Amino acid sequence: TNPGDDQSGAAPSPAGGGDGQVVKESSGDGCTLQDYGAEKLDLRNAVVGFSQSEPDTAAFRAAETKSIREAATEAGVRDLLVTNANNELPKQIADIQNLLNQGADFLIVAPVNSDGLDPALTAAKRAGVPVLTIDRKVTNTHCEDYVAFLGSDFEDQGRRAADALNDATGGTAKVAILLGSSGNNVTDDRNAGFKERVRAQYPGLEIVAEQTANFARDEGQAVAEQLLQSNPDITAIYAHNDEMALGAVTAVQAAGKRPGEDVKIVSIDGTRNAVQAIVDGQINAVIESNPRFGPLAFETARKFYAGEAIPEDVIISDDEYNRDNAEANLGNAF
Amino acid sequence: MTVSPAGTAPPPATGTVPVLETEGLSKSFGPVHALRAVDFALQAGEIHALVGENGAGKSTLIKLLTGVHRPDAGTIRFAGGEVAFDRPADAQRAGISTVYQEINLVPLLSVARNVFLGREPRTRWGLVDTAAMNRAAAELVGSLGVDVDVTAELGRLGLGVQQMVALARAMSVESRVVIMDEPTSSLEAREVATLFEVARNLRSRGVGLVFVSHRLDELWELCDRVTVLRDGQHVHTGPMAGLDRVSLVAAMLGRDVAEVAIEGATEFGDTHRQAVEPVLTVSGIDVRNRLHGIGLRVRPGEVVGLGGLLGSGRSETVKAVYGALPVRGGTVEVGGRRVRPNSVRHALRAGIALLSEDRKAEGIVPELSVRDNIALAVLPRFSRAGLVPERRIDALVETFMRRLRIKAASPAQKVRELSGGNQQKVLMARWLCTEPKVFLLDEPTRGIDVGAKAEVQALIDELAGHGLAVVLISSELDELVEGADRILVLHDGAVARELTGEHKTTSALLAALAGGRRRAEDGDE
Amino acid sequence: MTTTVSREESAPASPRARLARLAQRQGALVILAAVVLAATFSFDTFGTTGNLSNIALQASFLAVVALGMTFVIMSGGIDLSVGSVFALGGVLAAWGAGHGTWAAILLPLGVCGLIGLVQGLVIARGGLPAFIVTLAGLLFARGLLLLISDEGATTYKVPPDSAFRELAQGELLGIGYPVWFVLVAFALGGLVLHRTSYGATVLAVGGQEDAAELMGLPVARTKVIAYTVSGLLAGLGGLLMASYTSSGVTVLGVGMELEVISAVVLGGTLLTGGAGTVLGTLVGVLLLQVIKNVINQVGSLNSNWQAVISGTILLVVVTIQRWLATVQRR
Amino acid sequence: MSDGTIAPPEPRTRRGLRTDADWIRRNGVYVALALLVLINVAVTDNFVSENTLRLQLIQVTPVLIVALGMALVIGTEGIDLSVGAVMAIAASLIPLYIGYGTGVAVGIAVLAGAISGAVAGILVGRIGVQPIIATLGIMVAGRGLANLFGGEIKSIRDPGVVALGSGSVLGIPYVVLIAAAVAALVWFLVRRSTYGRQLVAIGGNKRAAELAGLPVRRVLVTTYVLCGLLAALAGVLLAARSQASDPTKVGLLVELSAITAVVIGGTPLSGGQVRIAGTIAGALLMQLITATLIFHDIPDSTAQIAQAVIVVAAVYVQLGRRRARR
Ligand SMILES: Nc1ncnc2c1ncn2[C@@H]1O[C@H](COP(=O)(O)OP(=O)(O)OP(=O)(O)O)[C@@H](O)[C@H]1O
Ligand SMILES: Nc1ncnc2c1ncn2[C@@H]1O[C@H](COP(=O)(O)OP(=O)(O)OP(=O)(O)O)[C@@H](O)[C@H]1O
């Protein structure tokens, strides 16, 4: 469905490369099969369950699911069961319990929310099924409720967005922030990181407004239009995801200004549309949040069953797209 | 609140102390002055008639007395003290129970529930004692001579039955004042008699009753005194005895006695010329466990009456003919051509019109204007290119509002705001617009004042004269006997007998009804 | 025009007609039974006690809220605020759990009950349309939630040792406490509806408000109570969920009101008010939950297809219900 | 005091009939709107500008168009929850058929809306399912379908569509013109057409309408078709404006804003009446509330609470006094 994946999805190598994930740092003490108290098993004849959190219509989720599926075939598991919680926590709890019911031996979970999965995790523990969480960390106990967390450091993404915006604006700007949906920890982290960095290093960046646009393009556009109308001196926009940034682009144009020039725009994700917009000079920079967890996830699972200790947090290194590299790396976008 | 404080020990019937009294009571709805400085006094232990033409302000007065509306000016005194009820509940608690004009019960609930809503008998756990409730309800309703299954859903019962249930509810609580707004308008001679019994009984216990009716004869039969309202003003109060019909009507209409000349009880002329070929031919109409092989033929210019007791199936018969009630078998022919069954629109197209007995649920569209209500049935037929033919409609409405003397502030006034009788006239107009060949009238003069009733009867007469075929249902025997050329007496959903020629008399009709009833009651006794 | 609508919808009183009403009400039940049977045969993972008790447990949260909604709808109103109030209740409970079990229980009930009470007063005494008032309630509760969780950034956790967890995680005879709560609550609800004068009054108010007023029934009070109870039960559902997930999740309950309403209506309650049953609501809730579960059983069925199918099933179910009702009448 | 029955009805003007409560009920929404405008003029920088006006008008169009359709449905004592999903379906179809040209794509999208409306209409009008549940089912299934059609969010580059979204004549954006046209059409339907008259009659007393021989079923079906059609149109315009179609997010919760607009506009949910001008004012009021909260950078939490309070206040202005009338 996503043209970007045609090139990128081909033969993901765990080692990394533009599209695969690269481990940046691993923190927390290791968790071994024994510590976790699960039985050894061979992934080849195992049933693996994947509980996706959001609908696959979001580019990020689509790429994530796709990569898990491919890696599963790669690893040659007996069967991969996939469920989608449509962003409802209760549904994800039910989903996971169903996966266990249907005999999953190993679970990969993209949590809807950092808290509240306890019933599902408890059920998994009872069934002696190890859980690997990806892209969002749960607040439960490591090596007891789950094996490890693979994913990006959202706060760091925020900090890097601040850096990028600083470079783009040359250090002075009136900034409007397009927030993701309220109550979502990605929103909170990406905002916290950004503000922290600005406070610490970029006094020239003045935050004049922060309004939620729910990660949606049309809302991003609507909100940006209103903001640009009420304070016309806004010179930079930081969007918590690419969709809202693309909305902002249209808004800026509608306001008769040049996006990327009169109003600098920085966002997070690395979707193909956004990176293309960089190439077209409408967005200044995009911090990547790499969705291709498949290879790393199954690699981790393999290690886990091989008896290696898995650290609590396996943080991947996300790339950055900017005017210099966007054209070249367009193929890596999802 | 089952027993009102007053109710516990009703005072002896003294004809002097006013139990309920108003002074300078006024109420207007926007520009409409419904009541202007009305003084009214009800003695304990009397039955006080409240009369006036449609829109005179009777119901408004009652609604003010019982806290439905608040007066703009004036005072209300109850049992000596001044009161200001701000909702009906207060009035009831104080000891005034009321049967309002339009039936105000809950159609979806059972008869028993409706009778006892808010004051159900309890078990010692404080729970509703359903069994006891049903027993009591059955007793109460039965004592009013209606034998219905009290667990039946009220909305399924005929209007007459519902009226009796409303009465039963009012009876179920001891009170010092009982107000009835046109309780008899949809009742049968037999039920009316029962109602009077109940009323007199209450009077003897010192209860004061207010009784509203457009059936003037009833007033002399029942009431001690009468108060006449006209255009929201008090025009007369005095004893019924010695008051003659003509001067009462004169007072109501505000005309000299000389001008008011009324022969007989109704305005019907004598039998109409009768063509040979029937325009309406109904045969073998069957409605699941309600109607059994009903047949009737009506010639142009003929008025055929349907008689029967409550629930005998008169309303259902006309509804079935009109296609508004799913029939299992039988045929309806108009002018020799068969009408597609179970389709109101085909019946209409064939030239049949039905004036339903239940104007609240099946008649008016409350939020629409008088004008649009009148034009409703002709709307599809008249409109050109999907547009409303305003001109044509205005003309039509104009004509009928004048002809039927519909009392509304303007054609644009909402029907909801009209008085009961005027709403009835609006519906009459709606159907006359369709220029029907066959007109089915279910209680056409229900709640219409004398003047208007005379007009409506004359109108029916005239229409018949012009070759319209009429089926007339009326619970007023005189109206039926004098209005109809033939009377079919229904019983339990079948034609029991037919009265024609010299057999078409009130006494014969009464006998026929009673006969039917007796058979019906064989089982019970 | 409730009168006429209900006249068509509900069944007449003759024995044959009672059958019709029964059939209509059991329409949902019949379909539920059918679905369960079919599922048990086609998926060996469905009939397992584990799965069934899961369904019961997951249904219980919705059920608690639906009970309150049933009374509101029967009184001729509607309560759109339940979703947000549910979430708010959860957050308050989790926060309260930090200060002891009683705080965790009473705080949410208090606040949510209060929200319901205020809504009821505005609707009954102020005479504003329930739809708008409770829609505002939806926004208000969600806003309050974000306020106390600083824009949803902080999620309160129930302390691991807190007895409050037991409330929803504990079991009796292998069945979770929430399920028992629901059974008791619905039994009480049924009693109130059929055997108290309040129950009848609710139906009267919903069936014909002006008549109820003229009959001297306490219309306003009846409504206020209905909305207050609805708020309370939504809060209760929330606090059970908080105990179940050991945390006050801020993103819960979005769109829940619609699910609850459809459960109630599936149960045969008239949205126009005046008629309905408590048992029907329970059946409606179970039906929705079972459908979800069954769709999940169908292995890796894409989530969009899941939506399409469950929507279609909903339509089929209500159509069959109508059909049953009318067929019986003919 | 001459007799009432003999004299022909004293002529009185329509205006003469209005009681205060009626007046307030009719005009409360305008009062509230004017108030909010004044407040903004006073406290919001850069508010007084042609741009602000244009912006609000542009942004209100989707909700407004949906609300107009919704007003018709509510007039029949019905309700339509599927509008949001229908918007999504329409939006998702545009990219699929844009290959055949702008006209075709838009046509198909709108047609899809009409079809889904027809389904609702048949369920409600013919089968007799309760509107809320029928349209709820369509809402759930429809959103799924939209995602199936649309898949991931797609950018729309087609010049025709883009122009539709952002073009304008004499400084008036196309979208605003279209909305105005729709409003005029609906007003005409309600006030002048037989269909409109029948619609309010059915909403006012269904049984009576049936007995008066009105084509109840046909009118109901037509109404839901119109509503679906308008929702689809709104979806198209939204997609054209954001130059993208995002089936998961387009039209989320629009049903609630639309219904609110209608009710704030003075149309009772109990049916039997349809107020077009009020609905427009209602939609504008909602739009201006959101804008105001953004203008002043109010955080989400406070914003939602404020919105709640304002909405209730606005409706109270209209209906609160009704009881005083007794
Ligand atoms: N709610 C209302 N709004 C406006 N006008 C009203 C309202 N209720 C009554 N009216 C007007 O007040 C006048 C008196 O009405 P009322 O119902 O008291 O007459 P009535 O004597 O009961 O007539 P009827 O014998 O036909 O019942 C009528 O002109 C009627 O149009
Ligand atoms: N014992 C009864 N007395 C009166 N009505 C009954 C009785 N039993 C049943 N009913 C119901 O009451 C309704 C009355 O039928 P219908 O109205 O056709 O008769 P009617 O002669 O017109 O009586 P009404 O004067 O009450 O209209 C019927 O639908 C019937 O189902």
Ligand SMILES: [Mg+2]
């Ligand atoms: Mg009256």
Ligand SMILES: [Mg+2]
């Ligand atoms: Mg009758």
